[in-house]
Amino acid sequence: MDAVFYTDEYLGDGMKPTYYKALWHNCNSCKIHYMSEEPHIRAYLCDECWNAIPHFQVKNVQAVQRKVMTKKKDYSIGEILLYTIGNLICLAVIGCYLWLR
Numbered sequence: 001m002d003a004v005f006y007t008d009e010y011l012g013d014g015m016k017p018t019y020y021k022a023l024w025h026n027c028n029s030c031k032i033h034y035m036s037e038e039p040h041i042r043a044y045l046c047d048e049c050w051n052a053i054p055h056f057q058v059k060n061v062q063a064v065q066r067k068v069m070t071k072k073k074d075y076s077i078g079e080i081l082l083y084t085i086g087n088l089i090c091l092a093v094i095g096c097y098l099w100l101r
């Protein structure tokens with residue numbers, strides 16, 4: 001249950017009244033009214049009920065180590081030449097079929 005709460009209290013030099021937005025909720029467990037701006041963080045429970053439930057705690061967490069990226073293998077000049085010659089042969093075959101026939 002949400003409710004908006006306004007007050008016309010003045011803040012010194014301000015001409016407009018200051019408004020306070022108060023959010024009231026019903027506790028899911030004891031149904032008491034309580035105020036919170038982020039009730040979902042505590043599962044819509046009041047402070048007492050929230051502290052009463054068991055809280056899961058993680059202990060002795062091992063630090064996750066990042067895997068070091070292996071350096072990319074460089075291409076040797078032989079591989080580059082082989083790739084280039086292969087491409088040229090393919091182009092030559094395509095060129096033959098396009099221009100000579």
Ligand SMILES: [Zn+2]
Binds near residue numbers: 048
């Ligand atoms: Zn409660």
